[in-house]
Ligand SMILES: [Zn+2]
């Protein structure tokens with residue numbers, strides 16, 4: 501990706517803000533307000549969020565890496581027809597040497613609305629808004645398994 505090195509943070513943040521605002525329209529405030537966020541860095545497993553409406557969501561790190569909401573990943577998934585969390589096809593990894601499983605090197609709040617995640621593969625432009633995370637909750641209630 502030739503434009504990888506050029507990124508206008510303000511435009512990107514504005515885009516993600518706008519996305520978050522759209523999602524806010526259809527989600528009650530309590531559903532997108534985290535009470536407790538657990539980033540299980542030590543265990544290397546994933547992220548758990550308890551929401552103010554009593555709901556609990558969890559995702560593993562690999563899923564979250566494949567659901568990165570930044571413009572590059574978003575466009576790349578779109579052109580490849582992948583949904584958030586869907587891994588890239590295995591063939592692309594054929595020639596790759598061992599790759600460490602995705603794992604944040606850092607996860608910190610971005611304002612009041614999001615969690616910024618820096619990944620061990622060097623990718624660090626993902627800003628996971630609470631509304632985005634709630635909208636991609638993987639529990640059986642929000643995301644019934646396709647039959
Ligand atoms: Zn990304």
Ligand SMILES: [Zn+2]
Nearest residue numbers: 637638639642
């Ligand atoms: Zn859910």
